[in-house]
Amino acid sequence: MKLIQLLKSLAFYRTTQPIDDHIEITDIHVDSRQVTSGSLFVCIRGFTVDGHDFVEEAVQKGATAIIAEKLIKHNENIPVIYVSDTTRALAMLSVHFYNDPTNELELIGVTGTNGKTTITYLLETIFKANQQRTGVIGTIQMKINDKAIETNNTTPDALNLQKAFRKMRDEDVNVAMMEVSSHALDQGRVFGCRFDTAIFTNLSQDHLDYHKDMNDYLRAKSLLFSQLGNDYPLNQKRFAIINEDDVASALLKKSTGQYVLTYGYHKQADVMAKNVKLHIDHTSFQLETPIGSIDIQSRLIGLFNVYNMLAAASAAICHNVSLHTIKEALESMTGVDGRFEPVVVGQDFGVIVDYAHTPDSLENVLTTIQEFANKKITVVVGCGGDRDRSKRPLMAQVAVKYADEAVFTSDNPRTEDPNQIIEDMVQGLNEKETNYTVIVDRKKAIEYAIQKAESEDIVIIAGKGHETYQQIGTEKIHFDDREVAREAIKNKGNC
């Protein structure tokens, strides 16, 4: 694409020299290490380094133009285009470069502290059952139809997002569901995405390393709703799908000028679960919606998953999927990678791997297990390094409150001392709360819990779910809770 053409996506800019009509842009890059000949390099000020410091490297690698927001020294032959905000410019340029791909597909965004990944996978199953071609973007991976692509972030930056949506369109995807993290909303990674539907799951404590406080965290989440398609024609309805039972629902409803569809269990809502029956191996409820009601029997466990199913069903009916198809899909879903995933090697006790890494999700998972367990519950849990420190004591409190024994261990210590992270957790406990053991080495912690388990006990290994690594320092070492648990069960030898 011609540079002069691409720059039409920017409202105002200044250039160091007149833009030559012939300059062709072959690609856009934000990382100097990835620049290829003929690219446009956009300088982004990061949390760690400043992209403006890498212009020289970008030019050496063949960048033919630079977008910057602060004065840079430059090679006279390369035009520099100055804008007031390079992050916003990146989104606009990417949308233009990839020819506005989200205008060509139905796009559903999911935000909230817990449940996003689960809901996007439920939606994928529903839309597949509806004979549509699907794309998924989120924590585990990106998926284009059945092809999985590895990603670094739950929500990629604006450039990689628009590129991914174009790839989806090239593969005839017509509906995409993506997790929209609060970090992404705060950093403008989803500027330029034309959401048709925005889902809110719930709000509870997490990420207070990044957000100043819970209000700031909620403000970031609300951006998905305030950015929801105000420029759309009336015949194309946009929906905000909101959990009525969550205290944040009132503010989020006010944040959007679009249609609102609420879902819930306790409070009166547009879409409701009635007659909920929770069992150890399945869940049943009646799904009541504005287009009718239908009985659902699902293999997902726990009330929190009823909420996830309500959210997914609500979005699906807004996208004209029939109740019959929603039922068929929800009932076919066996689970999501690393979420409440049983590890079964023929042993006579239960082992579950789950991704609970917040106080609220840990409480949900432990209270769900408590409902069915009649013998000992052991939880193996840690807290991530270089992440919200204030959730550590809260997670320890939840662990000792709902489990008979907690084994505190490491969960991606990153650049922190794992002993100190566990110390921060233990600080949350009083002298009467002694039902815990500290085993820093996660493998040994899992082995210990499994070794001690007796017939019908339940061991829940929380926090890492689908992850296949342990990040120590800046290095990622292969580690999979499910593999370690399976090995430990075999070594115990009662299966």
Ligand SMILES: CC(=O)N[C@H]1[C@@H](OP(=O)(O)OP(=O)(O)OC[C@H]2O[C@@H](n3ccc(=O)[nH]c3=O)[C@H](O)[C@@H]2O)O[C@H](CO)[C@@H](O)[C@@H]1O[C@H](C)C(=O)N[C@@H](C)C(=O)N[C@H](CCC(=O)O)C(=O)O
């Ligand atoms: C705190 C945070 O959000 N950081 C994100 C941010 O990185 P950063 O600001 O540190 O970037 P940086 O390293 O300073 O680089 C600045 C610029 O210089 C460029 N650069 C850098 C080095 C170089 O040699 N040349 C060069 O050009 C970089 O490409 C970049 O454009 O921008 C990067 C690119 O988009 C992200 O990958 C990165 O996410 C990091 C890996 C991260 O851990 N983020 C977490 C906190 C996060 O975003 N999590 C949420 C999910 C949370 C949840 O809901 O559970 C997510 O959406 O993933």
Ligand SMILES: Nc1ncnc2c1ncn2[C@@H]1O[C@H](COP(=O)(O)OP(=O)(O)OP(=O)(O)O)[C@@H](O)[C@H]1O
């Ligand atoms: N609706 C929910 N409410 C509370 N807890 C939930 C809910 N759904 C799932 N959980 C718990 O949270 C964990 C993470 O679920 P999931 O991966 O779907 O959430 P997420 O919002 O994508 O998380 P992340 O922000 O890390 O990407 C699950 O393993 C389960 O323990």
Ligand SMILES: N[C@H](CCC[C@H](N)C(=O)O)C(=O)O
């Ligand atoms: N997306 C979450 C994942 C946390 C998972 C847990 N295993 C950890 O590393 O803290 C985060 O980045 O906070």
Ligand SMILES: [Mg+2]
């Ligand atoms: Mg997720």
